Amino acid sequence: MFDNLFIIVGRHIISFFYFLGGLANLTFKTIYFSFTPPYKKDRILEQAKKAGLDSLPLVSLIALFIGFIFALQTAYFMQRIGSELYIASLVALSIVRELGPVITALVVAGRVGAAITAEIGSMQVTEQIDALETFATNPVKYLVVPRFLALSLMLPILTLYADAIGILGSYLICVFRLGISSSIYLRVTFEALWYKDIFTGLSKTIFFGMIIAIISCYEGFNVKGGAEGVGRATTRSVVFSFIMIIVADCVFTALFYFIFP
């Protein structure tokens, strides 16, 4: 009974380290090929469009509602202590430092990461990846590098956009529902936001973009077992991306807290 338990736990631990090793290996290869010519701008732009532009509607919607919700929830407490004015600063800081980056990353992981895994996975099961190799085209260079660069480039931009929309959402609630004056709201918001808040918020999203790209490509390449396998890999890719994003966020937050007190 306990023997079995050890074996099962052991197997999981081993496969987890195997997974991490695979991710590390793919990351190194991707970075190596990112810096080796030829550079194909078109493919990066195509992926940037898929990851960035096409995510705008969803990101807008979610950021706007987060802004609404967050303003209302904060207002509940701030009104109790009679300092509605600080809703603006609290919302601005939370969104720019934390909510904007993480929510954008999660949305992109669910929307774009899943699509990447499904696409690469079905290429794997139909031997298209093998076909790339027979044409002397490295699959990492051809498939992963453009997605990696596009995601790590687009995520900060999307996040900046989501920050703005989130703050807009909160502005709408505060100005039109809670009766805070527009000019005061904006002034308090900009006074609260320092460059370092924007910097720390955006810089970590570069890494979130890399995490999403690497995990979703890795899962795609490792699909086994036909269409069902593609489905399983897509789920795994989203789940692991979520976990890794949250873990990385925790690490970065702690790091920044001590580096930029």
Place this chain on the structure above:
Amino acid sequence: MKDMIEIIGLEKNLSGNMVLRGVNLNIKKGSTCVIIGRSGCGKSVLLKHLVGILRADKGRIIIDGKELSLLTEKELDILRLQIGLVFQGGALFDSMTVGENVGFGLIEHEHVSGKEVLERVEESLGMVGLSGISNLMPSDLSGGMKKRVALARALCIKPQIILYDEPTTGVDPITADSINELIKNLHDRINVTSIVVTHDMRSAYRIGDNIAMLYQGKIIAQGTPQEIENSKDLIVHQFVNGLAHGPITENIRLL
């Protein structure tokens, strides 16, 4: 004539299954070798070794005088561009049009103008009898058409070696015959070296200079079409004549 492809003692284990158990096969430059064998005996696996998609566990593969396992990644890529592999399932890139698929090798590796790519693509599609479909997507094609597009894609890079994995399976008899003719023409006119995996004995006799039979991970017989057709070996005899009873099926029952 010297050997273009030499396979010596090739062994491969795929997830615990000994698929190849010491394959020995030599193919002369400019000749066509047909490989026959039952479904699942490892023919596709063998072809994948020749382009370095799969790596041998044991044994050597020498192509055009170069041993595959000793090549650097770059040298292997150069060699790969001289080999066209027609995948059993086509393996067309489904995010690209037929034209982009066929021209893939050119677009990626040769610095040719867009106009020349178009010409070469049309020429290759013409060779397989599919001119004028380069704007379609692979998902718009029938199974047999996909197969022929895959063939055109392999031809487009003008390879010296072409590996066909069941090129005539799933196409109508007339198309099958024209594909056989194409294989024969390429052999007669531009002296390509080919390996054709097929189950279709009629095609095998028509196009092969040599026929080799893969059985239980080894090449158990090799010879000219006449030799194979009249082979005294019971296993070969059962296979080429498509008999339900004989040593192959009895062996399976024993296992």
